[in-house]
Amino acid sequence: MSAEILSAVERFASRGNGPAIGAPGRPDLDYPALAAQIAAGARQLAGLGVAPGDAVAIVLPNGPEMATAFLTVAACATAAPLNPAYTEDEYAFYMEDLDAKLLIVAAGVETPARAAAARLGVRIAELAHDATEPAGAFTLVDAPGAAARRNGPDDVALVLHTSGTTSRPKIVPLTAGNIEASAGHIAAALHLTGEDRCLNIMPLFHIHGLIAAVLSSVSAGAYVCCSPGFNAMRVFAWMHESRPSWYTAVPTMHQAILSRAGRNADVISQTKLRLIRSSSASLPAPVFHELEKTFGCPVIESYGMTEAAHQMASNQLPPGKRKPGSVGAAAGPEVSIMGEDGSLLAQGETGEIVIRGPNVTPGYRNNPKANAENWTNGWFRTGDQGVMDEDGFISINGRLKEIINRGGEKVSPREVDDVLMEHPAVAQAVAFALPHEKLGEEVAAVIVLKEGASAEAKEIREFAAKSLAAFKVPREIIFMDEIPKGATGKLQRIGLADKLGLTKAGAA
Structure with a gap:
């Protein structure tokens, strides 16, 4: 983020005191207060010796202070948000790899990040906030103020690591210009205005929540309510309180929300969502249709990745086209x-x-x-x-790394997923490569059945064979209560065989 987004925040602030950042059970932070908060935080960072180009690791729980800390650091340095669930060794790896100059943690909260910073000699700044104050308001404890320089378009405003599923994680630097462009692309695709209200349930150490929910909203002068993290049992209470016009999530979250929709019909009818956005993993067509039927609004599936500062492609709001799959x-x-x-x-x-x-x-x-x-x-x-x-x-x-090579026949795991998801008893499915002595790889799948449903592996295979060529039908089907997921809720296909302790497929 650079002068452009900051200028937008200041422009919205000059027009009035519309809400900018919120959280369940907290007063809202309006645009004038957000502009003042970013400016004050930037001065404190400058007083701690932080300048554009310096990486500032941020380890905070999901919520409004994480959102405003990101906006503040990205305005004058390089924000490096890290997963609060990491171990000390993981924090040490990431902070050393990023050459972090400062670590921001919540005041009075113990985290292994503190010990990792001490090992590396990284200075620690404690972020303090008062739960009775507007959501997102904070101060850095004992941080003196100094004149701060804003990032320019070519300064790195955000740095994240790739997931590193099959290799050492790569460092992805995103300039202020990169993230501003992506926020603008998302706001344009969703037709965001100052009247919109986003409920963020995505983690804010990941590109999806940071850009698609927070920065796209701020760039449009809109409002974002920052939840403490995804919880299917609390989402409808948050919807009732925050009255969102939209939310964005990964498919597994949408499925969990749908599983509780029946008992929350009143909230759904009162909320009147304008749209639902899905990204970061493929959305099965049955889930797409059930979401639209349940919430009575268009579902907009988008395509994003860290290297693109999130959004690359998107389905369109009516009267434009949207195509399931x-x-x-x-x-x-x-x-x-x-x-x-x-x-x-x-x-x-x-x-x-x-x-x-x-x-x-x-x-x-x-x-x-x-x-x-x-x-x-x-x-x-x-x-x-x-x-x-x-x-x-x-x-x-x-x-490309997930394509299953079964004796020279190439199988798209997503195609297999889509067919398995059509079975009436299947709630979730993920196909993956299982090592095979003769074929190299065999097609396998993990399946989660719908609550109260039952099905046998033979029945699932016979169902799949009606739509798939024989070589694409999973030879191995594993039933589980829950499919292993990454920190952002995405299903983990690569390396799934190892995670499940499966070393060889059965006879072909």
Whole structure:
């Protein structure tokens, strides 16, 4: 974030005292107070010796202070939000990798991040807030003030690591210009105005919540209510209190919300959502249709990733098109499909999804090998395999690293997921590669059944065989009460066989 977003906050502040940041059970922080909070926090950071380009690790619980701390640090330095659930060794790795100059933690709250910072000699700043004060208001304890310089468009405002599922996590620096562009793309795609109210249930150490919920709202002069973190049993109470016009989440969260929708019909009818947004993982078509039927509003599936400061493509609000099973058309950057030889492919041809535009990171930090592998002729290679239709809408077959190679036959795990999800007893399904002595890999799937439902593996396989070629039908089906998920609620496909202790598939 740079002078542009700060100027927008100040402009909204000059127009009146509309609400900006909120939280369940707390008074709202209005735009004049938000502008003053960012300016005061920036002065305190400057007093602690922090300048543009310096990484500031932030370890705070989900909520309004995390949101305003991010906005403040991103205005004058490099925000580096970290998962509050990390261990001391994980904190030490990430802070050392980022060369963090400062760690912000909640005053009086114990966290392994403190010990990690002490090991590395990283200065600690305690963030204090009063729960009776407006949501997001804070001060840094014993931090003197000094003149602060705002980030320019090319200064790095946010830095995150890739998930590192199959390799060492890569550092993704995002400039102020990158995150401002993406926030603007999201606000434009969703037609956000100052009248909108977002309920954020996404973690704020992840690009989805930071940009799609918080920064897109602030860039439009809208309001965002920051929950303490996703809790399906509390979402409807938060909806009743905050009266949102929209929310954004990952598919597993939408499914959990739907599981409790029947007993919260009154809240749903009173809330009157304008839209529901889904991103960060593919949304199964049955979930798409059930969401629209339950909430009576359009569901907008979008396509995002950290390297793009989140949004790349999106389905459209009416009267525009939205296609279940598609992540939409380009919604900000240019999007194309690239062949293995680096040529751009025609509509209808399958290849790697590539992007370029103002929201795309300038490159991984200190990683020339990854930069050489992931950029071709100015296009960033997403690692996702997909196809673009005649309307420019993109369908994703899956991560290239997730494609299952069964004896030379390539299987898209998402295609298998979609078929399994059509079974009336299936609540969740994730297909994955299981090592096989002769074939190399075999198709396997983990399934969670709907409450009160029953089904046998043979029955599931027979159902899948009606829609899938024989080589795509899962030979191994594992029933579980819950599928392992990452910190942001995304299903973890890569490495799932190891996590489940499955080493070899049965006989083909």
